[in-house]
Amino acid sequence: MYPDPKRIRDNRITLRFDDYEHDLITALANYQGEQPSTLLRQLVLREAATLLGIGDADSVTRKLA
Structure with a gap:
């Protein structure tokens, strides 16, 4: 599958x-239009x-580009 x-x-x-x-993470996620978990995943992998x-x-930069 x-x-x-x-x-x-x-x-x-x-x-x-x-x-x-x-609050910082939530504000940044809202500014970027992302979910906080998605934002953190991207930051950690970057x-x-x-x-x-x-x-x-x-696999890392595919989503970040």
């Missing part, structure tokens, strides 16, 4: 933020790719 079953996003990680951090030196990886 799926070309690559490992691409199905069914793994969760929980993050906890204080009120100020949550930062991970940068740290690893693979900023041009297709």
Whole structure:
């Protein structure tokens, strides 16, 4: 059914933020027109790719471009 079953996003990680951090994330998500979880996923993957030196990886930059 799926070309690559490992691409199905069914793994969760929980993050906890204080009120100020949550307000910042919510405001940025609203400004971008995104859901907060989508915004955080993009930010985390972009930062991970940068740290690893693979900023041009297709699976990361495909959505970010």
